[in-house]
Amino acid sequence: MIVSICLLVFFCCGLNFAQPEDELSISKTEFDALKEKLDFLETKLRDTEMRQINCVSQIAELKNEERTKVIFSVTTSGSGAVGPFNTETTLIYRAVITNIGDAYSPSTGIFTAPVAGFYYFSIFCHAGGHNRVQLFLYKNNQYIVEVYDHESASDTADNGGNAVFVQLQQGDQVYVRLGANTHVWGDGTTTTFNGFLVSQI
Structure with a gap:
């Protein structure tokens, strides 16, 4: 078993x-x-x-x-013409319409890039025809574009403008300078400086 x-x-x-x-x-x-x-x-x-x-x-x-939003639109303020001056002079746009990001300084007329990127800038002006008009847009100390109009005895007033895309690094400065012995009309909202951040890099 x-x-x-x-x-x-x-x-x-x-x-x-x-x-x-x-x-x-x-x-x-x-x-x-x-x-x-x-x-x-x-x-x-x-x-x-x-x-x-x-x-x-x-x-x-x-x-x-x-x-990171950067948008500004500013205009000259005052009465009558700005200029002419004996030397090229930084144009200060004291009347602020928009300044998102506070990158534009109305006390110096200088825009300082808060971030690296591609920016768009435009300048427009109104002036009497009896004096030359010459506005230069600068990046740091580098001339970029300008608005120009010659004087004319028969022309009472002119408008002009220009625009450009610019690549900036953080801290780069952009501003407008009025050419020597030229002028623009500073009263109202006809002479403006505008810009905005298109794309950050």
Whole structure:
């Protein structure tokens, strides 16, 4: 009886030992296939994570650009003509219409870039025809564009303007200078200086 039980246990154990061996050989094949799929999924996951990181970075940059708003529009104030002066003179636009970001100083007439980027600037003027008109737009000490009109005995008044896109670094200064022995009309809102940040870099 004991021998029969031992044989039965041995037979059952033998089945148990043999059965996992078959399962292991099947599992190895499945394991290789699963490992290949897992490697593929890990690669896709890494790619997805990198795309998410890039998206988060781009969103942060866009939010930063949204926070950095620079827009100004200013005009000369006073009565009658500004100029003529014997030397080239920085034109100070004291009447502020808009100055979002406070980058323009109405006490100096100078715009200082708060961030690096591409900016748009425009200058417009009104003047009597009996004197020359010459306005220069400067970046730091570098001349960029100008408005010019010669005097005429028969011409009573003129309007002129110019505009430009400029790449600036943080701290760069942009301002307008009135040419020597020239003038513009300073009364009202006809002589203006305008600018805004187009794209931050």
